[in-house]
Amino acid sequence: MSTWPIWTVGAVLLIGAGFAAVAVPRLRAGDLHRRTEWSAARAAIGTATVSRDACPVPVAEAEQLLSRAELIAAGRGGLAAARAAAECARRADALWRAAARG
Amino acid sequence: MADRFPRPRPEWLRWAVLGVAAGILVIFLGAQRQSIEVSYGASPSTAQRIDQEPPGSAGVPSVEEMSALIRAKPVVRLPGAVASWDEAAVRAAAGGAEVRILVAPPGLDKAEQDRVRDVEGATVRIIGTQVSGGLYRSTGSTAADWRSQFATGDVTTLLMGLVAELNDQPAPAETDRLARRDPSAAELRAVTADLRRTGVHVAAGATLTEVPAAAAAAAFPGRRALYVALPQQPAGKPVPRYGPALAASFPDTPIVVMYGSWIEYDGPDAAGFAELATATYYGRFGDLLSRSAYPQRAVLATYLDRAADVRYSGLFDRPLPYRPLDPVRVALPALPWLFTACVVAFLLLSARSVRRPAPSAPSLGTPARLAGLTGLAVEMSALTSRASDPALTRGITKLLAARDALAGNLPDPHARELLDDAEAELDEAAQHLPFDGYRPGDYLRRRPA
Structure with a gap:
């Protein structure tokens, strides 16, 4: 049969298009989600840095938490890394604010 | 406005297109399984070999004796030899070169055939009517070749081709060496009388003992065929042609006439059938028949099997069975185009969904x-x-x-x-x-x- 290439190529295209139609939006959404989380993490780290500079007394635990958050951020990981960095930075920020309030 | 609020994506359309494409693909794959075999049923015969063992051979002398004979004379005919030829024509085809011919009887067993081949000094060996020499074997390829070879034992055409090849001479022109004549009234009367009485005429010297009933019934179902068996005809004389004369006396009746090992058919559908049966039968069994001495009953039985095979192959005497209109088969040429269209539509709709992400314009x-x-x-x-x-x-x-x-x-x-x-x-x-x-x-x- 001379029409076999049409069927083979057509079937491959159908399957490929199906996969692409599912995978591309999913990848795009995942990428957006990741960037959002990293944006939140960077904002939290920036806030914590400001709180540290404003704090009159050194807080060792907060320093540790912030440096860990910065370390994670420097490693450029995925969703979980972004969440962990944001969590560390937020806790450090809270510690410094408490220390600054006295 | 149309840009701000695009029509809802026809998601169902995309899936419908995919479903149609898959359905067409399944139909196409299913159609691959359908065979277009049209069978009339399996032929009951097995025309693959000649069932009967050939009778014991006449035997040949030892290699040394035959070598001595061929050294003494250019042509040696061993007892029982049946082949004959036109010596002048063969000499002319050889172009003046010396040709020494050893003629052995048909029906030799394997050891005896080897002995004949081992004889030194013989340019050409003829076993029965099988002609060989050097590295070559000369076999007939046309009905005229087979007719003179099997009806009269005349191997002139085969010999001429072989010696011309052996001596680098131009190949001789094809000729029909067998002259035919109408049978005389007396001959015809004797045959007709026998046929009217028993349906079979066996001439003096013919080796047909009986007509194989099962093979005859398969070859000519529902009809009583007539059989005439004649011995091998003398070479060089016109051979009577009984078929047309008998067909005039017995209209609408299959008539099988044997001249030695040569079989002719006349009667209904002779125009389409006789040539086909002859070509397939002698093309398949000619070489075996030429070197063996089968009795006419075995030769006839195999020919009738062959005729049954031809009949069952649907080439002869049967209308094609009715084939209902198959919509799949009619639509099959259009399926690749439909499939391609569905694939393209699915690709376009999928590309739209991939290219345009969910609108996420921030509120003002x-x-x-x-x-x-x-x-x-x-x-x-x-x-x-x-x-x-x-x-x-x-x-x-x-x-x-x-x-x-x-x-x-x-x-x-x-x-x-x-x-x-x-x-x-x-x-x-x-x-x-x-x-x-x-x-x-x-x-x-x-x-x-």
């Missing part, structure tokens, strides 16, 4: 709020005090992050969350200022829209 309120809060932060930075400084700086950090989020097309809720944080920080900073009106709620309300 978010950038306006960012601008308002930024203006507030700038104003506050001129009035900042030690107590409000950290909160203001934190607020500005959040504002920068919100600006980046908007610039990076991040989701609107995320930007709003950052702005909420910034507003809370600015609110805290404003509480430390000695002036009223810098609380974000008040400030934003005061700003012109």
